[in-house]
Amino acid sequence: MVALLEPLQAPVEPVDALRRIAFLLERTRAGTYRVEAFRNAVKTLRTVDGAELAARADAGTLQELDGIGKSTSGVIAEALSGELPAYLASLQEKAGGPLVEGGGGLYGLLRGDCHLHSDWSDGGSPIDEMVLTGVETGHEWMVLTDHSPQLRVANGLTVERLRRQLKIVDGVNRSLAGQFTLLKGIEVDILDDGSLDQTDEMLGQLDLVTASVHSKLRMNEGPMTKRMVAAVSNPRVNVLGHCTGRLVEGSRGVRPQSDFDARAVFEACVEHDTAVEINSRPERCDPPDELVALALEIGCLFSVDSDAHAPGQLDMKAYGCERAEALGVPTDRIVTTWDVDRVREWAAPG
Structure with a gap:
């Protein structure tokens, strides 16, 4: 049966964090350009080896990857460090509940x-x-x-x-x-x-x-x-x-x-x-x-x-x-x- 997604908890994989952010933005009708930033980052991460990703996070070079910007690199780095990304935590609190009261x-x-x-x-x-x-x-x-x-x-x-x-x-x-x-x-x-x-x-x-x-x-x-x-x-x-x-x-x-x-x-x-x-x-x-x-x-x-x-x-x-x-x-x-x-x-x- 259809149900709301349970909030993600730390630790979380970077791809999972980016996907959930995009999902929450979409369900609340955020601007397309905001959503695409996170969806495009997911596409990029699926082509990058995990070791390279961790090395880039340590070196501060995540944004050298195509499709990775300031916001998405921050989410990736926080997830790799074992934290629940702050932006994800905020969205889950504000936009993770029922869209309407009835039904x-x-x-x-x-x-x-x-x-x-x-x-x-x-x-x-x-x-x-x-x-x-x-x-x-x-x-x-x-x-x-x-x-x-x-x-x-x-x-x-x-x-x-x-x-x-x-x-x-x-x-x-x-x-x-x-x-x-x-x-x-x-x-x-x-x-x-x-x-x-x-x-x-x-x-x-x-x-x-x-x-x-x-x-x-x-x-x-x-x-x-x-x-x-x-x-x-x-x-x-x-x-x-x-x-x-x-x-x-x-x-x-x-x-x-x-x-x-x-x-x-x-x-x-x-x-x-x-x-x-x-x-x-x-x-x-x-x-x-x-x-x-x-x-x-x-x-x-x-x-x-x-x-x-x-x-x-x-x-x-x-x-x-x-x-x-x-x-x-x-x-x-x-x-x-x-x-x-x-x-x-x-x-x-x-």
Whole structure:
């Protein structure tokens, strides 16, 4: 079951200290440049022999290594000396606790996540780092859902790149058999006519498909409703991602929600067993409360997802859990509380 990470104690390996700092910065939405300093330092340390690292720390030459600056060298030196780095200790105290007060009961029942990204599209970390963090935070399964080809701004995956990614997912599952399952997935764009931005042949190789609208968000209500109903009715689609497309805060500014007949869309979701995502990112908070209530009344399944673009953002499901619990969404109607076998059976077409 998903849980908060226990604070690290001294002694701690330098890589572990740097990874935890990056995680804590990500979960509290620190600036990308701050996070990258620690993630890049991890990459460097994984190429440096331990003896050389210790020698450089003694000589005060850590910053001569690529990607190591004043802050990261200080963390490394303190860890090598057997101390808990002061910056890590401070972050754990300030940012290591629950992100929100409510939703803790549901958060502890989560097993998976149907929506997350790696550096294959617009995420900030490689697949193995997303998986390692997922394992450390108690996930039993996650679905890798990098973007589809049309979303070029997010480096969406072509057929060829998706094929290569699926082989990597197979390798992950071979190495972690019995511990964790990485399901094959995609966040596929819903095109203007409701079709999906990936070939049927490739969609057929995936375990789970999250479908989202990313373009022409201001389409008129009638065409947008038809577009979304067509997508959620597709037997390959399992989750309707961030359905209104709204932004309520954050660096990208605010954006109004799309106009569509929510009742018609949610009724189609029920008819075709497609879950409505409760997107946990604070800047999205999507769907709004009144639409969650409507989907609940109509009988929809839900998926509380992180939409994580970095490892620390996997914890953002806490925000979605707070809302779902407050709105009375039954646990058994939340697919991210199900075990992986049940998820696979539900997600399989037909």
